Amino acid sequence: MRADGEAILEVRELVKHYPLHRGILFRKQVGAVHAVDDLSFDLRRGETLGIVGESGCGKSTVARLLVHLERPTAGRILYKGEDVTRLSGRALKAVRRNIQMVFQDPYTSLNPRMTVGDIVGEPFEIHPEAAPKGSRRARVRELLEVVGLDPEHINRYPHQFSGGQRQRIGIARGLALRPEVIVADEPVSALDVSVQAQVVNLLARLQEEFELSYVFIAHDLSVVRHISDRVAVMYLGRFAEVGTDAEIYEHPTHPYTQALLSAVPVPDPLARARRDRILLSGDIPSPADPPSGCRFRTRCWKAREKCAEVVPGLEVPEWFRGGGAVAHASACHFAAERRVVPGEE
Structure with a gap:
């Protein structure tokens, strides 16, 4: 899907530093890890922005900041013009419904003690307005079918699925609240090459079907090019180069x-x-x-x-x-x- 020009997510001068301390009784900050430094970019409606770089360059930190799992040290994250970093309580909860995340590891991101139905339906417990209580079971079955899983497996546990199937469960959970933005943090890096292609194609199909905007994070350049409209190359907390897939890969x-x-x-x-x-x-x-x-x-x-x-x-x-x-x-x-x-x- 190509973007329509309207910026749904605007990041301005984003900074995230993790303090380094010394001492036990008298702790003193002696420095900071510069995970993200002065990052600015836009995500347009219907666009896929790929972020690529070496391990440790700050890609996953950006993902956590965008979904507000981490608070930035400085900078702004604007969703439809509203600064998410200044929100809290119900206002933040409402925005979070529209910005969801697909995690990297399909083995640790799913609770092994919960059934697939409970995992995919858990967002409805947090946001009950998204689905009436009597229809949640049917919505979960529908979501499983959308991502290519058998709805009859709703009562199975994560250990009964393969890695690719578990990642589909994670994608279904991310889609449950019908978000507008999905942040995918290396969603295929833990999967076999053949399964990677299936999941990437699934994400591309869901983008068209649900009118999604993606921030797609990976270290595999070929995967990023396949799915991205624009690509940002990241090095040590900053963007080194940003352009379309053709500009970055061919020029x-x-x-x-x-x-x-x-x-x-x-x-x-x-x-x-x-x-x-x-x-x-x-x-x-x-x-x-x-x-x-x-x-x-x-x-x-x-x-x-x-x-x-x-x-x-x-x-x-x-x-x-x-x-x-x-x-x-x-x-x-x-x-x-x-x-x-x-x-x-």
Whole structure:
């Protein structure tokens, strides 16, 4: 589904720092883990925004902030123009009904002591206005059928299902309240490749059927490209590059994006031999002590003195503003297009 231009979710200068303390009796804060720093983006109605990056870059923290499982250190999250970060009580509960989450691990996100019917129907206990008490059982059966499960299995327990089926149960739970936004935090990373395709196709079908907007988080670049309208590449708490799927995958301009794409497996042996492989030196810096200026500079082959002194803005580089697929936002002082996968036009 393509977006219609209206922003349903607006994130502005979002920050999440986790304090680091020392001492037992006299605890003192000695620093902070910079999980998310100065993140701004929009999610349009009917759009899928993919967020991709290495483990530890802050993707899951963004997901928890969007559904208000964590409170931000600073910044705003606007749902239809209303700042969610300032809400509490009934007002927050009403907004949460419209922003639901699908969790990463289908094995630990479902209560093993509850039946599938109780798991999928639990949101109706929290939001009784969503379904009259007498019709909840029928609604749960309907949801199970929508996600491709047998409604007759409503009394089974999670351990009686496979990993892919458990993730479908999690998706059904997320759909129960008919939300407008679903935050999917690596929903296929724990599944086999063949099952991944089934779940991704299911999500795409449900988006059309229920008019959903997705924030789809993953570390698998091929999965993100398959389902996303726009892609944001994240590194150490900040976005490095943002653009459409074609702009990011076929015309990458940020060195980190280019390094990620060069590591994607290529099935064609001839194309694999011609691929421009980029090997990064050094380790990922600690989020408790991020580098000054550009956070990627300690591993970047283009790094100059300016990179250590000035934080690059996430914007279209001046030399690319003439138009075309290369004209998209990139947080690099020396952004330049580099084709790393052969055969792409």
